[in-house]
Amino acid sequence: MRSIAYKHLLIFTFVILVSSVVCGNVKNADRIQNQSDTIVTHFQIQLRKAEHAGDTIKIINYKQKMIRHLSGIGRFHQAYDNIWSLLPLVQTDEFAIEKLELFQKLTGLYIIFEQYEKAGSYIQQSFDLVDANIEEENLKAYHTGMIKGQQAWLLMKQSRNYEMAEKLLLEKLRLMHQAKASRNEIRYTNLQISELYLDMFRTEDAGNLLRTIYDEVGEAPMQIHALLFHYYGRYYKQLSKNDSSIFYLQKSIETIDFYHIHLDKRIDDLELLSECYVAKGDHEKALRYLLESKMLSDSLFGSKSTLNKELFEIKDKYTLRLQEEERKFDAQRLELLERKNQVWLYKLLSLIALSILIITVLLVYFNRQASKLRNEKLLLKKEQELEKQKQNVVLEVKNKELMSRALQMLERDTILNDLTQNIADLPNNDKTIGELKDLANSIKIDKSKKWEEFEIHFTSVNSQFFKLLRENFSKLTATDLKFCAFIKLGFSSKDMSELMGISPDSVNTSRSRIRKKMGLDRQTNIVEFLQKLEIIE
Template identity: 25%
Template sequence: MKYFKYIFQHLTVVGFFFSSVLLFSQNLKYREYDSILLNKPKEMGKNNIPREKIILWNKEMLEKMKKENYARGIIWAHINIANQSWNLGNAEESIKNLNIAESILHKNESEIDFFTIAKLYQEYSQAYYIMKLYDTGLRYNSKAGYYGNKIEDKDRKEKFLSYVYTLRANHLYEKKDLDSALYYLKQSSLLYESLSTTSQIANHYIEYQPNQNSAKIYLDQGMHIISTKKHEPNSYQISVFYYYYAQYFFKEKNYEKAIVYLNQALQYNKKLKTVDHTKNIYKLLISCYKNAGNLEKEKEYLEYYIKLKDSLENSHTKGVELSIKTIEREKTEENKSFKKTIFIYSTLVVSLILVLLVYLYYQNNKKKKVILESKEIISRKEDETKVLERRISGVHEDLIQLAKNNDISFLEKFHEVYPNVSQKLLVINPDLTKDNLAFCALIWLGFSSKDIAEFTFMQHRSVQIKKSRLRKKLNLGSDVDLYQFLKSLVDN
């Protein structure tokens, strides 16, 4: 028996060891997936690998995550595809992937970290910015900020919130809220001094609140970031910076230098093909060549611009249609949820009202029953009282008659009917005689001195003397009315 017990314990320890090793191994594998999905697309972007290839790589990772049944990995693959899609001007594909990611998030919410949730909503905000749906974009940007503030890693949180504030500023610029936009850009810069934020502050002073000197200060800071490779800016960020520098020279009417920086912007954006950004570069190039008098180049880039603009508008239209469907679906779900909530609360209210009505009905019946019982008791007591009164009245009349007849049984009968009178008197003075008690009984019954004198065959003066002696025995003054005293003693 001990041998089998030992084997069982040994197998339990071995099983626990292998399950722990398996769980640790699985967690390690998932952490590797997280790192790859987060960092690999960035590395590919820095190496100027075309966005189409980055999308293909993420699609391969998506299939792998599905086989592993790893929810966070699936979400990140969709987020990465969405990011590359809106950069390529394919808003419809971006929204489609984000919708799938969000549905997976809702099914596995307890397993998903705040950074992943925040990143998902930030990509939504970016896609809606590209589609010019700024109010919706701001709503998702607020969600991204809410979850971004919950990120535990301080460096990651600050870097992410910097990105959130920069995108928020972009939305606010489109809504003509310039002061708020600049405020968020500077907040972003305080958290993380990136080339992207520095470039946009420079652009604020070039385009929105023109101040070439202030713009130059921030452009010089941007050149310093590029030369020192601070925070390792990627090709897209450098391309955007050169585009803003070109705008600066355009304002200075130095069109040749502006064209040089625009060509550098195109060169850095060439492989990544951020379509919306390319369109902006073409538009400024057209203006530069027009002002420089180069009509041939102006026409060339005008053709590029029109072709790209048509393609983007077509994509944005599809994206907007999909977004409207998404918003309608959300509204439908909200309405369903609202109706369900109303139904639940209505049911509760109706149930409470019914319970209250039943309770009130029960209490009312109970009250009626108590009232009826009380009335019966009162009626019964009244009947008993009347009988008692008649009985007492009859007995009282007998006593009166015995007193008038000076009957020797008067005192005994008085004790039977009014026992407390003599008891109270004896408490005051235990030495009271039967004659004293009989005299007190006559007074208690309301007989006057004249009546007592008549019934007892005494002189009126003798009755007064007897009263005086009784007062002394009861310790009463001459001013005390004996009848009132005796009645107050036992008012029966």
């Protein structure tokens, strides 16, 4: 009788325990559900406003936020539906980054539902998308690192190839540093590595990483603490330090409940708490946490069941079929539009032909006008060149006349000088000779006055010559200008010496000085240079 009563007591205690766990779990699930529904409703309101405004960028942003939230609270099917509804909006190159993020979300869902082949397919598509559309070095490194992280996660779940997963995660960490990712993103990468080390039972390596992260983030509440405390709980459990493990697992649950994230880790936390209490011999708490874990898993994450996996695959096939039907409908609609547009095409071609004809006529007309204008300009240019050549010829003739006149003056002065000198040499024995000497003494050749007369005639013929010399060669003196005029007219050094009343050597010295002041090299002919000066200008 005592044995039967004892069994009844145990059954009654178990029923009471299960009932209390069920009630508590239902209340907690309802609270989480209500809070999540409020957030989802907010996103839906904002999404409707964006759709009404036709703002594609805002539609994509709100959809992405909703997908992240639904994934975080375990409503994977709704997240999956939103992903497929968003994919048509991000098919252009403009939204390559957004499309890549959706591929990564799909990959995560397929890994959760153990559809590893599809997950691998989307990982490869993600790599191809990065190679084809992202050129900026840091951005490419960042997204490549994120994909390698998912590749490592797939290996850990599918084949438990921990060595290859470790290589991929270390490569991801390197790429995150190369991309200058935020400290928080690098911490999450280190958390993923610590999870791998715990799976490999490299407990000490995992502990070192966790302590480094904990020293960086401190005690202030942050979302990262949900995972950090979870892995600390696993770490201390591997060390058989059950009290420390219980402490961090409970803190992980508190953080998950506060931020409404990583609800899959809440189930793991409850299971680990149950195992810790079994090790401590507290079977009542162990059973309580185990039942809570089971019921929470069934209520929030029942999509992990075999039936729901099949439903997920059916939905996947149905989505693909819808896409195929939509492609067929688009093809039919395109064919209909092509038929309707044939008439418009003919009209358009006629309009184009008429436009080409009009444009051709206008081009011929304007081309003729342009040709006429070019010919007129060419004729005017030739006339100007001929006029300039005529002026140069006239100038050359006048300069020759001027030179001839100057030479005649020089010859006359020479004759007078010789005559005066001969008279001066006659003996003074005759009255007539005395009168001749008086007459010879009265004849004086004023060279400065003759230069002034020469300059007036020269300037009238070569109006710009002296002006150009003064403007371009400011160091030339008045005497230098005289020499330049004589050189331009082609006077020899002997002629210039007689005109200037100096020796030929002085003339040559003056010519050298003038060349130096004008910066002329030895290859430049000073006569040709001065004769062309006015013409060049």
